[in-house]
Amino acid sequence: MSGHTYRSIRGAILRRVESGEWPPGSLIPGEAELADEYGCSRTTVNRALQALADSGIVERRRRAGTRVAETPIRRARLEIPMVRREVEALGKTYAHRLLKRETPAAPADVLTRMGLKGNARLLHLETLHLISGEPYMFEDRWVNIAAVPAILDAPLEEISANEWLIGEVPFSRGDIGFSAAAAGNPEAEFLKVELGAPLFIVERRTWLGETSITSLRMHYPPGYRLTSAL
Amino acid sequence: MSGHTYRSIRGAILRRVESGEWPPGSLIPGEAELADEYGCSRTTVNRALQALADSGIVERRRRAGTRVAETPIRRARLEIPMVRREVEALGKTYAHRLLKRETPAAPADVLTRMGLKGNARLLHLETLHLISGEPYMFEDRWVNIAAVPAILDAPLEEISANEWLIGEVPFSRGDIGFSAAAAGNPEAEFLKVELGAPLFIVERRTWLGETSITSLRMHYPPGYRLTSAL
């Protein structure tokens, strides 16, 4: 090593992009040439360029080389913490209240969302999450009983379904969606906001392999804000 | 190479984590040991483990080794496209209408948000973005004239401020925030929604080095949804 880390080289290349030396859409020198120029190995240049490609600054293709991205795509990396952590990070005390726990016939839209058939048994949970005793977030959750039968006996008054599921199925895949919606019932009542108030909605589905585990909608009252560096 | 790519090894390790062989919080074998076990070089194992650490599956510390994450942090990676692309990706035609363009005395909250002093000159823009002729998003933007003086002569009726700025300052840093808010004026009128309708709000600020460039608020009507794999 001659004092060149892949970070320093990534920085050097980024500066040349930002300075306009290599404008958007232009081809930048190949790895071998850059390695020669910076006096480091091609491996190190490769790593730097991969990092830049990962952040959307450049686009790379075999044979075609590396070009500066034409339209810089913004990639925001959001960290989605557990509600408990979110609250405790604010220095407040967290609590939750299980408002509903039932196994009704599942609505068609929930079944569709979870990719299940009509005979699937689902557990429906409504939970209010509290910050220092005040409403923080209202959660409407459905759980696929076939995927985690033990949930029927879980002490969900003491441990939230989210945390119980993390203990049971620690690593699952899923997707997430963000939107806005007017407060209806029962969420308006539980969150102590007026009917029609604008709520921030986070929807999440998780899967273990091909099996749907849970699907939920989290309702945050006005004032909630999700942020990220860009 | 003996048929082992860093991806296959990442997958193999992930499966052992998911299977519960290494429960959350537990220490997994060191790089050297895993390399030996899988019959590949330590470099390859290192790359696999770095990828897993990057997705929040494991946590690594020198001397302490690699542990399975205690509480899996969810990292969502959001791609924030230009509005034009977002619309065109739906197969619709994009257009925009510049509704306001003025250089008033800047409100205090805008100055604070942009980290500027009271004497800073700002350009205020209100733009309606259209999808196939219908309102798609209302944008309220402030631009720091000192950072990009040429914007005063930019043909913003033809090219949206966003795209003009990308051309002028292709690579800038910034942050982004998501929230919900009730439609007020003028956005309710322009978006053709009722006063008080729940809007999805995206706020963005961008900087070039230490200089604030622009700060904006994008208002999406009910129905808009931002999604991501988890």
Place this chain on the structure above:
DNA sequence: CAGTGGTCTAGACCACCAG
């Protein structure tokens, strides 16, 4: 089909930090 990035290897040294 030739040139580019993608990746693996074996070895080396370093930075960090828990014991």
Place this chain on the structure above:
DNA sequence: TGGTGGTCTAGACCACTGA
């Protein structure tokens, strides 16, 4: 202070794909 991950190197072969 020793063991762990972090990183660099030089060389090699491979996979893809555009000219």
